[in-house]
Amino acid sequence: PSDEPLLTIEGLTVSYGPVEAVDGIDLTVKRGEIVTLLGANGAGKSSTLNALVGLAPRKANRLVFAGIDLLGLPPETIVRRGMTLVPEGRRVFASLTVEENLILGGAKHAKRGNPAAVKADMLARFPILAERLHQKAGLLSGGEQQMLAIGRALMSSPDLLLLDEPSLGLAPQVVDAIFDLIRDLRDQGLTILLVEQNVAQSLEIADRGYVLANGRIELQGSAAELRASPEIQNAYLGA
Numbered sequence: 178p179s180d181e182p183l184l185t186i187e188g189l190t191v192s193y194g195p196v197e198a199v200d201g202i203d204l205t206v207k208r209g210e211i212v213t214l215l216g217a218n219g220a221g222k223s224s225t226l227n228a229l230v231g232l233a234p235r236k237a238n239r240l241v242f243a244g245i246d247l248l249g250l251p252p253e254t255i256v257r258r259g260m261t262l263v264p265e266g267r268r269v270f271a272s273l274t275v276e277e278n279l280i281l282g283g284a285k286h287a288k289r290g291n292p293a294a295v296k297a298d299m300l301a302r303f304p305i306l307a308e309r310l311h312q313k314a315g316l317l318s319g320g321e322q323q324m325l326a327i328g329r330a331l332m333s334s335p336d337l338l339l340l341d342e343p344s345l346g347l348a349p350q351v352v353d354a355i356f357d358l359i360r361d362l363r364d365q366g367l368t369i370l371l372v373e374q375n376v377a378q379s380l381e382i383a384d385r386g387y388v389l390a391n392g393r394i395e396l397q398g399s400a401a402e403l404r405a406s407p408e409i410q411n412a413y414l415g416a
């Protein structure tokens with residue numbers, strides 16, 4: 178049915194040996210939404226994103242994306258099916274050029290359109306990357322590297338983009354630009370699951386959110402409900 182969420186997570190658990198980072202969470206993302214996943218350091222946010230793409234050890238009762246059971250699929254297949262992670266800390270290849278980083282984003286994995294068209298779209302969106310195509314990525318500013326990391330992910334033509342702390346360590350103006358970009362991407366049809374420490378700005382652009390604490394969902398609701406909740410006000414918004 179068309180009201181089936183794009184992503185359905187039921188009973189997701191992530192354990193590293195004896196450390197249980199994520200303890201049986203349920204979460205859904207509908208097509209066209211920005212859903213934000215909030216919580217303190219160590220709450221299990223990165224583990225959740227990494228588990229979704231098969232980069233962290235995971236168990237779940239259900240893990241279904243676009244009608245496909247993700248359990249048992251390797252990361253490269255998951256990317257090809259339309260779910261791509263922009264990891265925490267950007268992880269661009271400093272000694273490669275901007276263009277080489279983009280190519281690694283997997284134009285050859287693109288599910289639709291041709292790689293040249295995907296690249297042209299992406300460079301139109303990020304003029305700064307177009308200008309610096311042949312520079313080493315390590316020479317870019319932090320904000321530019323984050324743009325490159327997002328651009329690289331877009332090269333796989335994802336339906337669902339997973340963003341892990343895209344604003345981390347960036348100057349306020351650059352942070353604003355990143356949040357504007359995320360909103361634009363959603364407005365153009367991309368679905369986004371956003372992990373952020375910047376609770377106020379995340380809840381401004383998000384449709385819904387979840388708060389993780391010690392590997393469990395502590396609170397969930399529409400962005401407006403979360404903004405108004407006393408727990409969020411006290412813990413994150415400095416009320």
Ligand code: ATP
Pocket residue numbers: 193196197198216217218219220221222223224225265
């Ligand atoms: P942060 O914002 O600091 O990244 P987070 O909410 O994303 O926090 P995770 O990084 O998912 O949290 O970490 C959750 C818990 O799992 C923490 O206790 C962390 O120390 C532990 N952990 C994360 N990765 C590993 C790993 N590879 N091996 C062992 N323990 C890990």
